Amino acid sequence: MKIAFTTQGTDWDSPMDARFGRTQYFFVFDEETNEVKTFDNSAIEQEAHGAGPRTAQKLVELGAHVLITGNGPGGNAAAVLSATGVKVYVGANDMSVKEALEAFKAGTLKG
Amino acid sequence: MKEIVVVSGKGGTGKTSLTASFAVLGGTDVIVADCDVDAADMHLLLEPDFAREEAFFSGELAVIDQGQCSGCGRCAEVCRFDAIRVDEGIYTVDDLGCEGCGYCARVCPDAAITNIEQNVGSFYRSTIRTGSSMVHARLKIGADNSGKLVAKVKKAARQLAEQQAKEIVLVDGSPGIGCPVVSSLSGASLAVLVTEPTVSGIHDLKRVYQLVKKFGIRAGCIINKADLNPSVREDLRAFLEHEKIIPLMEIPYDEAFTAAITAGKTIVEWDASLRTRIEGCWSTITALVTEH
Amino acid sequence: MKVAIASGKGGTGKTTLATNLASYLSRTAPVALVDMDVEEPNSALFLSGNAHHQETKSKQIPQWHAKNCTLCGNCQEVCNFNAVLVMAKRVMVFPELCHSCYVCSELCPTQSLPMTQKPMGELTHLKADNLDFVESRLLIGEEQAAPLIKQTHDYVDANFLPEMIKILDSPPGTACPMIEATKDADLVVLVTEPTPFGLHDLKLAVETVRHLGKTFGVVINRDGIGDDAVARYCEDENIKLIARIPNSRRIAEIYARGGLLIDEVPAVKDAVALVATTIQDHLKGGTR
Numbered sequence: 001m002k003i004a005f006t007t008q009g010t011d012w013d014s015p016m017d018a019r020f021g022r023t024q025y026f027f028v029f030d031e032e033t034n035e036v037k038t039f040d041n042s043a044i045e046q047e048a049h050g051a052g053p054r055t056a057q058k059l060v061e062l063g064a065h066v067l068i069t070g071n072g073p074g075g076n077a078a079a080v081l082s083a084t085g086v087k088v089y090v091g092a093n094d095m096s097v098k099e100a101l102e103a104f105k106a107g108t109l110k111g
Numbered sequence: 112m113k114e115i116v117v118v119s120g121k122g123g124t125g126k127t128s129l130t131a132s133f134a135v136l137g138g139t140d141v142i143v144a145d146c147d148v149d150a151a152d153m154h155l156l157l158e159p160d161f162a163r164e165e166a167f168f169s170g171e172l173a174v175i176d177q178g179q180c181s182g183c184g185r186c187a188e189v190c191r192f193d194a195i196r197v198d199e200g201i202y203t204v205d206d207l208g209c210e211g212c213g214y215c216a217r218v219c220p221d222a223a224i225t226n227i228e229q230n231v232g233s234f235y236r237s238t239i240r241t242g243s244s245m246v247h248a249r250l251k252i253g254a255d256n257s258g259k260l261v262a263k264v265k266k267a268a269r270q271l272a273e274q275q276a277k278e279i280v281l282v283d284g285s286p287g288i289g290c291p292v293v294s295s296l297s298g299a300s301l302a303v304l305v306t307e308p309t310v311s312g313i314h315d316l317k318r319v320y321q322l323v324k325k326f327g328i329r330a331g332c333i334i335n336k337a338d339l340n341p342s343v344r345e346d347l348r349a350f351l352e353h354e355k356i357i358p359l360m361e362i363p364y365d366e367a368f369t370a371a372i373t374a375g376k377t378i379v380e381w382d383a384s385l386r387t388r389i390e391g392c393w394s395t396i397t398a399l400v401t402e403h
Numbered sequence: 404m405k406v407a408i409a410s411g412k413g414g415t416g417k418t419t420l421a422t423n424l425a426s427y428l429s430r431t432a433p434v435a436l437v438d439m440d441v442e443e444p445n446s447a448l449f450l451s452g453n454a455h456h457q458e459t460k461s462k463q464i465p466q467w468h469a470k471n472c473t474l475c476g477n478c479q480e481v482c483n484f485n486a487v488l489v490m491a492k493r494v495m496v497f498p499e500l501c502h503s504c505y506v507c508s509e510l511c512p513t514q515s516l517p518m519t520q521k522p523m524g525e526l527t528h529l530k531a532d533n534l535d536f537v538e539s540r541l542l543i544g545e546e547q548a549a550p551l552i553k554q555t556h557d558y559v560d561a562n563f564l565p566e567m568i569k570i571l572d573s574p575p576g577t578a579c580p581m582i583e584a585t586k587d588a589d590l591v592v593l594v595t596e597p598t599p600f601g602l603h604d605l606k607l608a609v610e611t612v613r614h615l616g617k618t619f620g621v622v623i624n625r626d627g628i629g630d631d632a633v634a635r636y637c638e639d640e641n642i643k644l645i646a647r648i649p650n651s652r653r654i655a656e657i658y659a660r661g662g663l664l665i666d667e668v669p670a671v672k673d674a675v676a677l678v679a680t681t682i683q684d685h686l687k688g689g690t691r
Contacts, residue, residue, distance in 0.1 A: 120443070121413060121414060121443065122412055122415070122575055123412075123413055123414015123415060127600070149412075149575070149576040149578060150411065150575070150576065150600075150604055152604065171483060189506075189509070191504050207586075210502050210504065211483060212483050212502055212504030212506055213481070213483050213506065214504050214505065214509075217481060217506065218510075226483075250577075252577050252607075252611050252614055253578065253582055253611070255578045255579050286575075287443065288543065289442065289546050290546055309659040310445075310448045310449075310659070310661040311418070311443075311445040312659075314443075314445065315443055321543065336659075339655055339656055340656060340659035340660055342660075343660070364655060366628055369598055369628040369629055370628070372598050372599055372629070373628075373630050
């Protein structure tokens with residue numbers, strides 16, 4: 001299973017980015033292979049409107065099965081994620097990526 | 112780093128006055144971001160120096176190169192916004208009508224039309240009279256605030272906070288319920304709702320709270336002009352309790368608000384008793400965002 | 404004749420003036436009040452009437468038909484608003500982001516995105532004696548106010564005679580919605596407060612209405628608080644100061660419960676009468 005995080009940096013200690021649509025990075029962890037890939041989402045700054053669905057499309061392209069984020073995606077982005085079967089967990093605002101993964105495993109994030 | 116975002120839905124509730132007061136109380140501990148770009152008035156109280164200006168581009172506008180145009184009229188045919196004008200065979204674009212969809216440029220057989228990113232205003236990184244920094248913006252006529260601009264203002268504020276090792280970014284949020292306010296709230300640690308007990312105040316508060324709730328952001332509420340209408344105030348209190356919104360403060364109707372603004376001061380620099388109340392409210396707010 | 408009541412910032416008393424003015428004028432002649440602040444329409448809170456007509460206002464958006472679609476990606480490529488996304492197995496359309504420009508639909512090589520109607524708001528028309536009240540309300544989640552404002556203008560033009568006075572309660576600010584609401588107006592009344600905030604926002608609004616080439620005047624609300632900088636600005640700029648609505652706590656209280664001020668506060672009635680006179684003078688041939 002591939003788990004994606006919205007982050008402000010590219011390593012396990014990076015703080016989470018509470019935003020979805022305009023997140024700075026995606027940090028994608030593949031549980032099976034233990035591989036980590038990051039994606040720089042900063043090009044989204046150029047979009048005046050519709051950042052959410054565009055970012056959601058990117059997340060789907062990255063092959064994520066689960067998204068862990070802070071505030072949660074808005075309506076349009078949520079529509080993309082649910083249409084493609086990505087499960088969303090929110091509430092990881094003030095955590096590092098590592099802490100967010102632990103919280104997810106402990107089941108303390110909101111599904 | 113924590114983001115405190117002040118929103119109200121409706122204008123005239125005292126949101127900017129209160130945000131500026133918090134900026135004064137927070138002093139050099141807080142970086143200020145003014146995302147109420149349509150009525151950006153906070154600079155009148157905080158006196159930014161407009162030190163660093165950066166042009167802001169957003170949206171596109173079609174421009175017709177008269178040298179290339181053969182006058183076929185295809186652009187006017189496809190435009191759904193009546194933004195292509197023709198005068199004696201010369202085709203031009205009405206800037207206020209053009210939505211920047213780019214359809215005309217795609218179908219022009221002469222390749223005479225280009226879409227140009229519009230310079231719709233500027234944003235500034237300033238030092239304010241509290242000694243801290245503020246990020247604020249100014250738009251040209253007809254230019255819309257957007258999620259993009261708000262995200263830019265907030266990002267610049269966060270960067271300043273990081274460079275200066277500040278813990279709090281204080282955001283004067285955008286009005287309404289559209290994209291700018293979504294972008295204002297996105298990433299917030301706490302939303303501070305400012306309202307008044309009037310029929311329109313409660314109506315607009317409920318609409319903006321829908322967004323706050325959807326994002327799962329913790330919210331507190333300030334009822335300004337609280338004694339204007341006891342029955343609407345009761346409705347407001349009941350709404351806060353029902354939604355588990357933290358009641359932060361109630362302030363009576365007080366013309367000192369206007370007197371302070373007129374003197375170019377924030378309310379906490381003008382009225383000692385209001386200062387005490389607002390100081391109490393600010394400590395509650397900072398405690399809420401730093402408690403975890 | 405259309406009279407737009409506008410302001411650079413929210414909360415200055417636009418709706419207060421619009422509702423009281425419409426009510427005042429309706430005592431002598433038929434008048435229409437149109438709430439163009441479709442994102443936050445509040446005029447209805449101050450008025451009552453009998454339901455006359457209601458309709459859903461729609462915009463045109465593309466609808467995806469899977470059958471012939473090859474998922475070539477052209478629609479996403481041509482859309483400047485992120486309103487169409489091409490996913491691995493489907494095309495998704497986001498109606499709130501769509502500007503109804505038709506580019507994706509008409510340039511689709513397989514005609515898989517025909518345009519179809521999508522509701523964006525509700526228009527309500529109420530009647531009370533001499534007063535017609537029209538309000539449009541944008542559905543939550545809709546991003547663009549301007550198309551609904553335009554359709555509201557169309558409804559007004561189709562249902563009322565040109566010479567009838569229509570009071571337009573406009574959205575605040577100087578962005579697209581305000582311009583869409585006021586660009587058809589014969590006269591614009593800018594409402595402001597005598598404070599530095601009010602003056603700052605008034606200047607932006609003046610710049611906008613001048614850009615649009617409108618005849619306009621100013622009403623100072625909450626007169627007596629603040630200072631006289633707004634009045635001086637109007638004098639320096641040769642702008643007609645139409646009336647002043649006094650400041651009082653009682654007015655704020657009546658507003659809070661949704662009451663009409665002209666019934667209870669003579670000074671407001673006098674100020675509103677001055678605005679009415681300005682409108683009638685303008686009708687007769689006009690003063691600038």
